[in-house]
Amino acid sequence: MAVIDELAPRLDQVRERIARAAEHADRRADDVRLMAVTKTHPVQTVAAAVELGLTNLGENRVQELQVKAAALSAPEISWSLIGHLQTNKAKRALEFADEFQALDSLRLAEVLNKHCAALDRDLPVLIEVNTSGEVTKSGLSPAEVLEFANSLAEYSRLRPMGLMTVAAPGGGAAAEACFAQLAELRAQLRSQAVLGADWPELSMGMSGDFELAIKHGSTCVRLGTALFGRRDYR
Numbered sequence: 001m002a003v004i005d006e007l008a009p010r011l012d013q014v015r016e017r018i019a020r021a022a023e024h025a026d027r028r029a030d031d032v033r034l035m036a037v038t039k040t041h042p043v044q045t046v047a048a049a050v051e052l053g054l055t056n057l058g059e060n061r062v063q064e065l066q067v068k069a070a071a072l073s074a075p076e077i078s079w080s081l082i083g084h085l086q087t088n089k090a091k092r093a094l095e096f097a098d099e100f101q102a103l104d105s106l107r108l109a110e111v112l113n114k115h116c117a118a119l120d121r122d123l124p125v126l127i128e129v130n131t132s133g134e135v136t137k138s139g140l141s142p143a144e145v146l147e148f149a150n151s152l153a154e155y156s157r158l159r160p161m162g163l164m165t166v167a168a169p170g171g172g173a174a175a176e177a178c179f180a181q182l183a184e185l186r187a188q189l190r191s192q193a194v195l196g197a198d199w200p201e202l203s204m205g206m207s208g209d210f211e212l213a214i215k216h217g218s219t220c221v222r223l224g225t226a227l228f229g230r231r232d233y234r
């Protein structure tokens with residue numbers, strides 16, 4: 001069966017679930033961006049996703065982003081880098097990424113800002129927060145977020161859009177607490193008028209927990225498995 005024939009019904013289901021979760025939360029489904037996370041999936045799968053209207057694509061490694069972005073160049077596609085980035089790959093990342101959702105150090109902010117200035121472009125960024133407290137996860141600890149966000153004032157080429165998190169696994173109460181915490185941090189950024197920005201984005205919710213994330217105000221769900229099936233890392 002062609003990739004697109006498998007993907008189309010899954011996408012319908014996902015859109016339906018997003019719509020229902022938004023309705024329960026008294027929100028508009030249109031206010032929740034659906035990012036298709038394409039890591040490990042081949043270019044043909046990504047092309048099928050684009051054909052079905054999934055034009056915001058997410059990758060967590062620069063190398064894989066580069067391969068796919070080079071293979072699929074349509075003006076409607078926007079690429080989001082959602083994984084930890086090493087400073088020595090920042091320049092290459094900027095060749096392909098339209099948005100960076102995993103900002104977690106000032107050193108990286110400085111390097112990205114410098115390369116953006118050289119390219120005369122801006123970069124929308126989200127601060128990644130480790131809301132689950134798992135040591136294996138990247139991101140700032142919640143207690144560091146306000147000071148970090150204030151420090152971004154120095155980097156005029158970065159456009160701070162909001163916060164991103166990967167919740168505790170399981171999709172239950174522990175995940176929900178992560179989403180509530182990210183929303184609370186965003187409320188603090190707004191109430192203290194940090195950088196005078198509105199912090200519109202809350203990127204939270206993956207295949208196992210996106211409805212809960214929408215309940216807590218997610219503006220961007222990042223879905224891989226729910227759209228493309230299980231990943232094969234071989």
Ligand SMILES: *Cc1c(COP(=O)(O)O)cnc(C)c1O
Binds near residue numbers: 039060
């Ligand atoms: C892989 C990945 C996702 C997608 O995960 P699924 O559970 O397959 O939907 C979302 N966000 C990040 C940061 C990821 O690395």
